[in-house]
Amino acid sequence: MKSDFTIAYIKELINNEQFTEEQYIAFQKDSRKGVQKLLEQYEKKQKHKRALQHQFEEMQSFEKHYFQEGKQYIAGIDEAGRGPLAGPVVAAAVILPIDFHLVGLNDSKQLTGSNRNLFFESIKQEAISYGIGVIPSEVIDELNIHQATKLAMRKALSQLDPFPDHVLIDAVELTDISVSYDALIKGDTRSISIAAASVLAKVTRDRYMETLHNAFPEYQFGNNMGYGTKEHMQAIQEHGITQYHRRSFSPVRKAIYGGE
Incomplete structure (x- = not known):
């Protein structure tokens, strides 16, 4: 059995x-392999979308x-x-509205570059407020990377207006905030909220490193x-x-210094 429609x-x-429920049922009964392949791909895509939606809802639990x-x-x-041998450490702080919705948002390292850039713009546009703290390498050398990271976080936090009444931080204890x-x-x-800050911080830093x-x-x-890639270390030498x-x-x- 096959429907009256072409596979294309x-x-x-x-x-x-843009199909109706009746049409979809007809597609399921269509004996052509091309149609069944299309349905298989569609169901796989829908399953992925449902998984992303579930993940997003799970990531809203703290908020x-x-x-x-x-x-x-x-x-x-x-x-x-925190880990590179060159460039600043960058922190971002962001306050999202209660109805914020961006399915697929996750740790910035798990996103493609194109998605990071798209999400970067969406987050900036929809955020109630955001701030970005950039601490250069000379300050990292002076303080150490842990303290420089905290300084970047406090700097980003200080830019928020309105100021938050609760903060969610990725792994770092900021005991001196109010x-x-x-x-x-x-x-x-x-x-x-942390995932959104992750995207703002990484895209900001990546663009800095590109300059x-x-x-x-x-x-x-x-x-x-x-x-510290092999090519980078060779360039330093x-x-x-x-x-x-x-x-x-x-x-x-x-x-x-050759091993000091």
């Missing part, structure tokens, strides 16, 4: 989700809990760039984002370091 037309209907407690402004905080907070292990996969790539192409910052490298990091010291 059925494909258009399915891709655009919903504090909204129900009467909190109005819940901020998420995350950072990007509001209640939760430090969540792997928070960027457990909270939409450094233009100034110092031999280090390939646009590809390695400052991480051949060309030395820039003012953007973290001199306090052991691999940089070893490359400069």
Whole structure:
């Protein structure tokens, strides 16, 4: 049995989700392999969409809990760039509205570059408020990366207006802030607010490193984002370091001083 429609037309209907329930039942009864393949692909896509929707709802649990407690402004905080050998550490803080909806939002490292950029713009447009703290390599060397990360987070938090009445932070304890907070292990996969901050921080830092790539192409910052890849380490040995490298990091010291 086959329907009166061509496979090409059925494909258009399915891709655009413009079919009726009666038509879908007819497609299921269609004996053509091409039609059944289209239905298989459609069901797989729908299953993936349902999984993303479920994941998004799960990641709203902390925010919903504090909204129900009467909190109005819940901020998420995350950072990007703790591990690289060059460039700043960047933190972002963001307050999302209660009706924020962006299915697929997750830890920025788990997103494609194109999705990160799309989500970056959506988050900025829809956020009640957001802030970004950038701490350069010389301050990282002066303070250490842990303290520099905290400084970046406090800097991002200070930019929020209105100021939050609760904060969700990815793994870092900010004991000196004036509001209640939760430090969540792997928070960027457990909270939409932290995930949103993760996207803001990573895209901001990646774009910064791309500008450094233009100034110092031999280090390939646009590809390695400052991480200690084999090519990056070789470039340090051949060309030395820039003012953007973290001199306090052991691999940089070893490359400069030969094992000290």
